[in-house]
Amino acid sequence: MPSPSSPSSSSPATAQPSAALLRQAVAHLAPVVPILTELGQLFAGAGHEIALVGGPVRDAFLGRTSPDLDFTTSAAPDQTQRLLAGWGDAHWDIGKEFGTIGARRGDVTVEVTTYRADAYDHQTRKPVVAFGDNLEDDLVRRDFTMNAMALRLPSLEFVDPYAGLADLARKVLRTPGSPEVSFADDPLRMMRAARFAAQLGAHLDPAVEQAMRERAKTLQIVSAERIRDEFSKLLLAPQPRAGLEILVETGLADQMLPELPALKLEVDEHHRHKDVYEHSLIVLEQAIALEGPADGPADSVPGPDLVLRLAALLHDIGKPATRKFEDGGGVSFHHHEVVGAKMAAKRLKALRYDKETVKAVARLVELHLRFHGYGEGQWTDSAVRRYITDAGPLLQRLHRLTRSDSTTRNRRKAERLSRTYDELEVRIVRLQEQEELGRVRPELDGNQISEVLGIKPGPLLGRAYKYLLSVRLDEGPIGEEAAKERLLQWWADQPESQTGSTQ
Structure with a gap:
């Protein structure tokens, strides 16, 4: 790893937070301070150092609650296991090979990892575990400076050797050491940068962005499952568009979701079709706006909803393969919804998404144009029944996807489409009430x-x-x-x- 004196770019001078800011962060940790103090005293009493590190510290300064409590310690894994066995209601050593021991006490789950100084073979991404002997060296191997802050326990002394707090305030993603070395250690960190942009509204340090562009192809050595999980976190973030744009601009999307940059169809000189890439990002944003509250009823599609967001992003991926310039000067994408459904299923399977998610997203992509056959409301009750039954449990998501798919700047056209879909939804509700179409069956079993x-x-x-x-x-x-x-x-x-x- 690089020395602490070789950050990714010139960094602001390391400074301690004001006493007031530190008090605010600690106050936000108030519910778990007794746990922090207890663990700190437990490890210190046994002659070991321990510190709260990473996301929980970052989130405390953001005024947010972190779902995880991660610690780093000078204790060896066996020593940590003995201490946690006497402290928790349960403990486990599933990550012991990498220095991590987990424990649960009441409703609180903790993970404690021995100071690390990892190295990777850069081919298979298999880590060669080397345990370190001090906190600062452990922090330099972390992904970004804003995640390389710690609180020593039990004193709650703030440790920030790589100016992570300043970077957090500036909302800049910078690596503690050289970004080239950091991304060589774990290429998934490049996708994590995109995810933090989506979650925190952060932007890339120029050196980080350059390293991502140069090393994008190394993402190929990361497992599909890890890429899937990171991509899902990005999509479920408050501002996924920012992260998706980073994936496309740095070339990462070419490695894990090439169908997305492929939507940047070359616009012909007469501008006979809209920018499908831009359109898809807008549809995603509009679909997110139509999600219900997280604690809302099922028919409100409580957000964040992964299936709806995947479908919104991928609904037009069949267009590049079906684009045809017509003799009259128009452009057509005949059956792009059918082609797109197959493409979406293939890509999501490659990313190791579960069968239900693959099936649901592909079905929504296949059905997203069905409404446009409704015209001015000429559908018979039979056609409406088929719309309901074909959508099945995806009906509420289909409603939101269909409405989101209108990105026209023509206000009259947008209002007409919205009114027409309002009318269709009214008919759907009426038929459902009359005939219980959600459970429609033949009248003979x-x-x-x-x-x-x-x-x-x-x-x-x-x-x-x-x-x-x-x-x-x-x-x-x-x-x-x-x-x-x-x-x-x-x-x-x-x-x-x-x-x-x-x-």
């Missing part, structure tokens, strides 16, 4: 169909079930007797009814 037709369970029974479901969607409730009549009429036209086959 599988057993009844089998009994009426005298057939056994199998593909034929499945076809009969689908037929009755289509009747239900097209005509609404018609009653069991009418359903039996329609089923028998359908059966009379099936070749199996003539051959006597029941399979």
Whole structure:
């Protein structure tokens, strides 16, 4: 690692926070101060140093509560484990190989890591663990200066050897040592920079940005799971656009989400189509604005909602592959929603997202244009029923995605689209109330169909079930007797009814 005297760029002189500012930060930690004091005294009594470090310290100065309590110590892992075993209700050593021991006491979970001086082989990202012997050397190996601040315990002495507090005040992302070496140690730190821009409204130090551009391709050695988790945190941040722009501008997106920079279609000289990349970022921002409060009911799509945000960002990724310049001077993207759904599923699978998330996002991308067939409200009740059932549990997200997809600067057109969708939503609510479409089923179940037709369970029974479901969607409730009549009429036209086959 570089020495403390070689930061990523010229840094402001290290200064202690004012007494008032430090008191405010400590006051924000008040709920956990008893834990901090107790752990500090426990380790000090055994002859070891311990300090609260990283995110909890940064967040205390921001007036925020950190969900994690991370500590660093001079104690070896075995020593830490013995101390925490006597302190906590439970403890675990799953990270012991890397010097980390976890413990829980009541509702509080802590992780304590031995001072580190890691090195990596820069090929497989497998760390070669080397334990350090002082706090300052431990702090220099951390990702950014604002995360390289600490509070020694139990004294609550503030330690900031790399001017992290000044950088936090300036909202600048700077590495404690050389950014080239820091990103070589762990390329995921480059994505973390984008995430902090989205979460904290921070900007990149020029040396950090340059190193990210030069080392973007090294992201390839990071596992898909780690990239996925960092990308999700970015998308769920208050200002994901800022982070996404950094991913694209530095070339990181080319490595983990190439479909996003591909949306920067070359605009032809006549400007016959809008900037799809810019449009997608606006749709994302508008979708976020339509999320409900975090503690709101399910039908409000409580935010932050990962599925909605992924769908908003990716809804048009099929456009580059389907763009066609028409003879009349226009531009078309026929079936880009179908192509885009397949592309979204493929990319999300590559990033190791779970099956439910992949399925939901792809379905929203596939359905995001369906509303535009509504015209001026000409859809029949049958078409509205199909819209509801095709969306299924994604209906409320689809409402928000569809509304967000209007980025026209033509005020009259925007107002007309909004009114039309208002009318569609009113029809949807009315039909749902009348027919409970969220639980729509054929009016005969599988057993009844089998009994009426005298057939056994199998593909034929499945076809009969689908037929009755289509009747239900097209005509609404018609009653069991009418359903039996329609089923028998359908059966009379099936070749199996003539051959006597029941399979």
